[in-house]
Amino acid sequence: QPVLTQPPSVSGAPGQRVTISCTGSSSNVGAGYDVHWYQQLPGTAPRLLIYGNTNRPSGVPDRFSGAKSGTSASLAISGLQAEDEADYYCQSYDSSLSGVFGGGTKLTVL
Amino acid sequence: QVQLVQSGAEVKKPGASVKVSCKASGNTFTSYYMHWVRQAPGQGLEWMGIINPSGGRTTYAQKFQGRVTMTRDTSTSTVYMELSSLRSEDTAVYYCARGRGYSYYDYWGQGTLVTVSS
Numbered sequence: 597q598p599v600l601t602q603p604p605s606v607s608g609a610p611g612q613r614v615t616i617s618c619t620g621s622s623s624n625v626g627a628g629y630d631v632h633w634y635q636q637l638p639g640t641a642p643r644l645l646i647y648g649n650t651n652r653p654s655g656v657p658d659r660f661s662g663a664k665s666g667t668s669a670s671l672a673i674s675g676l677q678a679e680d681e682a683d684y685y686c687q688s689y690d691s692s693l694s695g696v697f698g699g700g701t702k703l704t705v706l
Numbered sequence: 707q708v709q710l711v712q713s714g715a716e717v718k719k720p721g722a723s724v725k726v727s728c729k730a731s732g733n734t735f736t737s738y739y740m741h742w743v744r745q746a747p748g749q750g751l752e753w754m755g756i757i758n759p760s761g762g763r764t765t766y767a768q769k770f771q772g773r774v775t776m777t778r779d780t781s782t783s784t785v786y787m788e789l790s791s792l793r794s795e796d797t798a799v800y801y802c803a804r805g806r807g808y809s810y811y812d813y814w815g816q817g818t819l820v821t822v823s824s
Contacts, residue, residue, distance in 0.1 A: 598750055630809060632810035632811075634751075634811075641801055641814040641815065641816055641817050642751065642801070642803075642814055643814070644810060644811065644812050647806075647809070647810040647812070648809075648810070653812065685750065685751055687751075687811075689808050693808075694753055694765075694767050694768070695741065695753035695767075695808070696753065697743075697750060697751045697752065697753060698750070699750045700750040
């Protein structure tokens with residue numbers, strides 16, 4: 597079972613704003629380790645979307661933003677576009693010396 | 707431009723081993739850790755382990771301890787992931803990903819499909 601908990605699916609209409617939550621525990625997110633987010637389009641490798649809780653790599657639109665508080669983090673996508681339809685994963689580090697992922701959230705643009 | 711190019715798809719029988727390669731472009735091979743992540747069909751991402759290409763030190767996820775071996779060849783800027791005692795549940799796409807230490811993964815390979823079937 598995934599160590600980090602995400603909702604299986606979210607949806608929104610074009611132009612709307614959606615958020616995806618990611619909940620960890622005191623051994624990973626709550627221990628102060630950063631949360632990162634990836635976007636995976638069908639049939640492709642994941643792409644880094646947000647790193648260090650709130651930072652966007654070059655080329656990622658500012659419609660994507662991240663936040664973290666306590667044992668949880670969130671990814672917000674504003675101004676939804678059809679091309680945002682994808683799977684989104686949160687990721688962190690665990691004090692058991694391993695990387696950990698959320699189970700993934702499927703975003704549907706209505 | 708960083709590129710990670712992985713070896714091609716594999717079909718293996720249960721009990722066999724598979725070795726997947728990941729060749730990095732650029733001159734920074736020993737400056738970044740390399741992670742391996744897998745994704746079973748229709749499932750999420752699963753972290754398998756990490757290798758430091760500089761000294762070869764590895765850390766493996768507890769789930770794969772004893773079955774996985776990660777190595778590197780600095781002369782060809784290539785890392786390898788070998789998984790043994792394969793079972794059907796190991797059928798997945800295996801990705802290498804360049805890591806900022808143990809933190810996040812900024813570049814990913816294209817993935818290698820490993821199918822385990824009798």
